[in-house]
Amino acid sequence: MTGGLEYVLIAVAALWGAAAGAxxxxxxxxxxxxxxxxxxxxxxxxxxxxxxxxxxxxxxxxxxxxxxxxxxxxxxxxxxxxxxxxxxxxxxxAAVPATVTALVCAALAAATGTRPELAVWLLLAPVGVLLATVDFRVQRLPDPLTLPFAATALALLGLTALVPEHAGEWTTALLGALALGAGYFVLFLINPAGMGFGDAKLALGAGAVLGWYGWPTVLLGTLAGFLCGALYGGALVVARKAGRKTSIPFGPFLISGAFVGLLIGAYTA
Structure with missing residues (x-):
């Protein structure tokens, strides 16, 4: 992708993110x-x-x-x-969600380039920002957002797989959704107080977008999410704003980890 076209694409993605975030x-x-x-x-x-x-x-x-x-x-x-x-x-x-969504979309455009899956990432990004916002406020991931997020991701990626010049695999996206969703569901069964059922549902969508670029991206995004959550929880403990058993919303970190993994997966694809 030429430099001029790259900047135009990033600018358009940022404008889309700002409008959607508002x-x-x-x-x-x-x-x-x-x-x-x-x-x-x-x-x-x-x-x-x-x-x-x-x-x-x-x-x-x-x-x-x-x-x-x-x-x-x-x-x-x-x-x-x-x-x-x-x-x-x-x-x-609207300033904060518009700014955050614009930055997310611009970063995705810079990493993905003109490949057709970029359209999928730009459509899903505002929903991810909304989910993170709601979970931070009330520690709840609404079913009307998490389940359609996963279904939409798989459906759009299935269509993208039919378009030339894509850089992912729909089969791995499906398997990634099932694997990550199952993994989080097991964590929910083991420790319901630490991992909510909503996180397991959100993991379906996260696994789909990460799986598009392969299993290493799934692993990277998953680890990044747990690392972000651990750093946030540790910072709260150090600041004496939470104890070791304090419940924190994990959805924003699951989404952040998926975002990091997706950026690296898109850039290296």
Missing amino acids: LLPRAAHRFAVPAGEEWRSACPRGHPLAGWLGPARCRACRETPYGTDAGTASGAGAGAARSTGARPAYGTG
Whole structure:
């Protein structure tokens, strides 16, 4: 790939990542609920939320002054809310997810080049960022994200295997998904307090993307995930913010390890 085309590809990937990441705050807010609870369907003041993608802002809150119940504000009160700066945001802003997703997509483009599997990585990257965000907040990996993530990865990679100039194997991707998912499921059975069932489901998708580039990439990505998790847990212990038995979300490190393995696998393919 020529230098000029490489830079253009990286720039386009970064723009895609920024745009996709900017749509994640609302989904993160709706999914970030403790285990056993239903997904959020309203803002903190009770206004119904429309859709899953977009900024974490509520249009109805702009029209209802704070301190007034939803649906009871008068027209004069609504005008006062606009003039006094009522805060319509109900979650975090889009700057962090947009920046992180843009960087992830740019790195994937730089490592993969013009090979067709890049399109798969760019489509899956925002979902990975969303999963890591939700797990960090509430230590939960939602089934509506983890299972479709794995199925979509395998389906898209199956189509990519039919396109010339790809640099992976779909069969190994399938076997990688089964192997990594089974491995994490065994860890869940051995120590449910340390490894959640959601991690085992997420491992299916991680194994698929890593397996595309072969078994060494699966091993590398898996080890990188455990190393990242161990470093994070050790840092918390040293900082006295957690004990040796404190539960930490492992999904973000599973995803980080898969990202590291995927970058190296793509670059060396």
